Amino acid sequence: MLKAYIVDDEPLARDELKYLLIQSEQVEILGESDCVEDAVSAITVLKPDLVFLDIELDDDNGLSLARQLESQEQTPAIVFATAYDEYALQAFDVNAVDYILKPFDEERIQKTLEKIKKMQQFRDKPVPIQSSMKHNNNGKIAVLADERIILLTLADILYFASSEGKCHIVTLDQAYKVADALVVLEKKLHSSKFLRVHRSFIVNLDHVIEIEPWFNSTYNLLMKDGSKVPVSRTYVKELKQRFGF
DSSP: OEEEEEEOSOHHHHHHHHHHHHHHTSEEEEEEESSHHHHHHHHHHHOOSEEEEOSBOSSSBHHHHHHHHHTSSSOOEEEEEESOGGGHHHHHHTTOSEEEESSOOHHHHHHHHHHHHHHHHHHHSOOGGGSOGGGOTTOEEEEEETTEEEEEEGGGEEEEEEETTEEEEEESSOEEEESSOHHHHHHHOOOTTEEEEETTEEEEGGGEEEEEEOGGGOEEEEETTSOEEEEOHHHHHHHHHHHTO
């Protein structure tokens, strides 16, 4: 049973969503809030699996709440439930799992729940292949791609990228579009070989062959396959420490 929390300043919208979630018989509603401040406090304590979050709130923007939740040790899956489709790209920049529009549709809600349950299955189940490198002798990671569980060798991964709501894993041989959000994948990577260099990129430092200075004190990383990965100013300091320049 998925545990959910709802953040929306419209009581009727909250009631409609609660009704559909309860009807699915797959969700337990832990609570609800109409503002960011109350939501942060409650979610920190209740630790839901997923948060249904409106973007336009009276006191704040739901995107800011999503960014705050990303910093929590146990990050819930974020589903934006809103009447505004123009925020879709910004929503996925904060690693939202899904984006559903009002008025809510029962079939669409069901698809969202199925997606989250699959993600939760491979994220939370304590299988050795998903443990840290320290305890993982085979050096692989399990990901859900195209309804299949694919085992990727960590040493072969060049980088992870999130773009327009899709997460990709690029290896020496090919690229995979996967179900996990970037923040979920990052929590599986306890090897010092991997470094987040941008809110949308995590790289394998073993496959960086050149560091190219870019504008405004940023850099591009030239990878072994010839692709370039940007380094944002937020992560420049750690990159320099890793490579000693």
